[in-house]
Amino acid sequence: MKNTIKITWLLLLLLAVGFNVEAQLLKKIKKRAEEAAKETILRKVEEKSAEETEKAMDSILEAPGKKGRKKNGKTGQPTDENGEIYEEEWEDNENTSDGSDPEALYIYSKFDFVPGDKLIFFDDLSREFVGDFPSRWNTNGSGEVVATDEGQKKWLEIKPGYGITYIPDLPDLPEDYTVEFDMLALGLDRQTASTAVLKVGVSDTKSFKWGKFANVDIPFCQYAPVGFFVRNGGEINNSIQGDIREKVLGQPHISIAVNKQRFRLWVDEKKVVDIPRMIPEGSKPVAVKFELHQFKDGKERLFISNLKVAEGGQDLRRQLMEEGSISTNAILFESGSATLLPVSMGVIRQISQVLNSDETLTLNIIGHTDADGDDALNMELSAKRAEAVVNALVQVYQIDPYRLQAEGKGETEPVADNSTTDGKAQNRRVEFKKVK
Template identity: 50%
Template sequence: MKTSNKLCYCMFFALLLGNSSEAQFFKKLAKKAEKAAERTVERRVESETSKKTDQALDSILEPGSGGKQAPDTQGNGNTTGTNSESTTSTGSVATGPKTIQVYSKFDFVPGDKPLFYDDFNDEFMGDFPSKWNTNGSGEVVTIGTLPGKWYSVANRSLTIPNLGTTLPEDFTMEFDLKVVNLSRNTGSGAILAIYLSETDGLKTNENYVKANLNFCQYIAIGVRVDNNFKGDPAPIANTLQQDFRELYKDVVHVSIAVNKNRYRLWLNENKVVDLPQFIVSPELINYVKFYVNGIDKQKRQEQVLISNLKISEGGVDLRRKLMSEGKISTNGILFNSGSADILPQSMGIIRQISQVLNQDSSISLNIVGHTDSDGSDESNITLSKDRAEAVKKALVSVYGISEDRLSSEGKGEAEPVADNGTAQGKAQNRRVEFIKK
């Protein structure tokens, strides 16, 4: 029964009974119903207002979306040509629509010198990926409607990307993670362990730090962090308990930043780990390793999938570099495939640029977009212009930078900095430059 109908009935009975005690009761009831109706209207107005506000704010980063959540893809795809750039999707720790307020506070800044990139697009289906090593098994797969190719890591397998170099003291790592067929039967032993280790051997009995992402569905476990350094009198072993059960039902973007001793980890735009002295001896952290356990592919069709692994040197303060050198170039600003829709994990960089501009009002910037060589020259010029303009719009609309201090242009594929014949080279060529005017 609608609230308004209830109110009418209550008032009707109150009039019939006059001044009797029953009448007084129904008068009070009518008054309560009236207040309840007012509260209902207020809640609905508040809900609609919040929804419209979110739509308006989201449209800043997702032009043309009408306030709807953007498709869960990224890249430089073009409608006028083929493009093999990677795809991704993001989720959130809390369910429900995301807002630009959350995006604008995301403080992960990816490194600016790529060391390793693999989206597995050059691999044959069913093969073990050529840039990796393992003591177990694994294969390249596609899954349902998920875009792109994925590396399915076999249970109880330790696997290592072949970097060809050791990790620097300052670096970042990002990848997309999907766990297939999670259910109430997925137990507390179901994990992906992310190791930063001393050697490139297929072992873990050495100096390391690690984070265990736990996929258990019947209880909330969270993320466990451990470090192991010979002679360390106070090792860290702690479980940071949060409920990520719904999060892992979608594709998750994992981001890690290492700055000497400090270790930080994000799941989508949510910072989960921030340990200032986690890496006791940075010189002993040289390689990345992944270990999967507790996953039953045979009986429950569970799989742990990884794609779009990107490791980059840097992740340092871009503000100081822009101030001292007058120019920075970054491929950490990501977009939806074939569009200028900025992905949330890019906001850390844009936020740092805004801080430079807010600190020194005399600075003006030219924003230059670049693409890889996929697609036609004309479409890439248009795309790069649109992306530079989208970054400019975010600085103006999100962070309040005056528009007359900013200009934008696009150069398409005309100025590559790496080989467009490889996935890693393409990732370097897709970049945005900020240049002092």
């Protein structure tokens, strides 16, 4: 009997120990499962981020296997080595009949940025070799030119680092001028640092030091809207609220206007900074500078292109009313097409205001191109671009179409040297003339 009781207690003890061991084991398994689930989620996020980055990089970095794939210089249609058009690919990317996106133009209809009308500097990097640092820039760090797989657009990749500065070779700046560029960021996700920013601004020295300056930090953080940090080395040293997290995942266009001491900055159509006395009193900016901070090397990458600096001229509205005509290269189109870029709406908005102020006024709108490509195609392209401006005035600002005429002059009336990048940019222009 005693032996039976001992055996029973021993069995119960073993069973209790077994339950305890099993419970501990289950806890460990549960904990490990939770950790594994977390790891799986993180891995999926990283894989998705890597996949999106890879897709973006496929479209921006030059692909040796696609070097034969080009586009027709004036229609924008993709072609093979023999110039034959890939019809199916082109049909997938058709624009509206007037060459513009009405929804995008409407979004920009209240955009009040007006580029300067006298070109100082323009660099689309088209003459640079892929892999080289661009010849019209300077830096104390490193960087290189990359291209789309079809070679249609080139970008300068700038590298992160405090004190690593990128400076385009500009002449001295006037009191009133504008700065514009396209920007592309890759590899951004919710782990991107809150301090990941592009510092852009103006300085009174052309050295890598900032001297007397005014600059803005454009943020790339995705997990929170960290806003724009503004500073001028004096009283201004603070943050301005703003959320551009979605915009920086695309290819935003940055616009800056400096009018004496006033400094304004737009991201696409949204004005995010407008400070009346940001340029330090008594300073004379002579340089535009860029610095990239807190990007993870190899994962997060930043590219800029199409840098344009122009002197701010007279109010285009007043000039058109007083002189009867204006010519501007601040109305921009996609390369080789009549697709009107939304950032041009600041100028078109001013033209609509003149037309609304005088209902008897009629205008002739004349398009001009540079000398690249076929003469006949340039003539056709310039006419289509003038028609795109007419359509924007009619569709967006409700101007009577009978008050507008469109005409193309192609490359027949250049105002600058077509053998230089700056000269070509000046020749690609739109004129507005009162009809007698």
